[in-house]
Amino acid sequence: MPKRGYHHGNLRQALVEAALRLIEVKGPTGFTLSEAAKQAGVTPAAVYRHFEGREDLIAEAARQGFSMFADLMQYAYEKGQPSALAAFESTGRAYLAFARKHPGHYIAMFESGISVNRTAELADAAGRARGIFERAVTELCENIPPHKRPPASMFSAHILALSHGVVELYARNTPGSASPFSPEDLLESGIGIYLRGLGLIGPDA
Incomplete structure (x- = not known):
C-alpha cells in the first residue's frame, strides 16, 4: 500500500493536516514529528524534506x-x-x-x-x-x-x-x-x- 502523503502528491500539506489533528488533541507541544509523520503515512525522515522541525x-x-x-x-x-x-x-x-x-x-x-x-x-x-x-x-x-x-x-x-x-x-x-x-x-x-x-x-x- 503506497504511503498516503506520496500517493496524494502533497506530503507537505498532509503533514500540516496531521499536525492540526494532533494539536487539537495534545496541544502544540504535546506531539512529536514522528507522530505527525505516522499520521501522514510516511517515515519520520520524510518530514525533513519539508520542515526543519x-x-x-x-x-x-x-x-x-x-x-x-x-x-x-x-x-x-x-x-x-x-x-x-x-x-x-x-x-x-x-x-x-x-x-x-x-x-x-x-x-x-x-x-x-x-x-x-x-x-x-x-x-x-x-x-x-x-x-x-x-x-x-x-x-x-x-x-x-x-x-x-x-x-x-x-x-x-x-x-x-x-x-x-x-x-x-x-x-x-x-x-x-x-x-x-x-x-x-x-x-x-x-x-x-x-x-x-x-x-x-x-x-x-
Missing part, C-alpha cells in the same frame, strides 16, 4: 490559519457595512466562529508560542488579519477628536484580547468553566462596555 511545521499551520482568518474577517467586515459599528461587531462574531470551527489552526496561531515573525509569509498573513481589525477600529473612531482617539493598534489589541479571553474561558467547553451566558453575548456585552467608555455608543445602544 516541529516549530516550522506549526508555523506553517499558523500561516494557513491566519490566511483563512483574514479571509473570514474581510468577509465579516464587508457583510457588516455600511455601518461601521455593525462591521465591527460582525468581525467579533466571526472571531468566535473561527475558533470553534478551526481549533487546530487557532491554537497554532495564538497559543503555540510561535512568533508571527518566524517567517515572512507568516508575518504577512498575520498582518493582513490584524489590518482588517485596525481598519474597522479606525472607521469606528472617525468621529472622535484626533487628540482623544485611541491608537488603532491598541484599540484592536484590546478587542482581540477580550475575544481571546472569551474563547479560552467559555467557548471551548472546558470542565468547570460553564457560563450562564453564551460566548456571543459575553463578547457583545464586553465590547459594548468598552465602546461606551470611549463614547462611541450611547447607554441604550
Whole structure:
C-alpha cells in the first residue's frame, strides 16, 4: 500500500493536516514529528524534506490559519457595512466562529508560542488579519477628536484580547468553566462596555 502523503502528491500539506489533528488533541507541544509523520503515512525522515522541525511545521499551520482568518474577517467586515459599528461587531462574531470551527489552526496561531515573525509569509498573513481589525477600529473612531482617539493598534489589541479571553474561558467547553451566558453575548456585552467608555455608543445602544 503506497504511503498516503506520496500517493496524494502533497506530503507537505498532509503533514500540516496531521499536525492540526494532533494539536487539537495534545496541544502544540504535546506531539512529536514522528507522530505527525505516522499520521501522514510516511517515515519520520520524510518530514525533513519539508520542515526543519516541529516549530516550522506549526508555523506553517499558523500561516494557513491566519490566511483563512483574514479571509473570514474581510468577509465579516464587508457583510457588516455600511455601518461601521455593525462591521465591527460582525468581525467579533466571526472571531468566535473561527475558533470553534478551526481549533487546530487557532491554537497554532495564538497559543503555540510561535512568533508571527518566524517567517515572512507568516508575518504577512498575520498582518493582513490584524489590518482588517485596525481598519474597522479606525472607521469606528472617525468621529472622535484626533487628540482623544485611541491608537488603532491598541484599540484592536484590546478587542482581540477580550475575544481571546472569551474563547479560552467559555467557548471551548472546558470542565468547570460553564457560563450562564453564551460566548456571543459575553463578547457583545464586553465590547459594548468598552465602546461606551470611549463614547462611541450611547447607554441604550
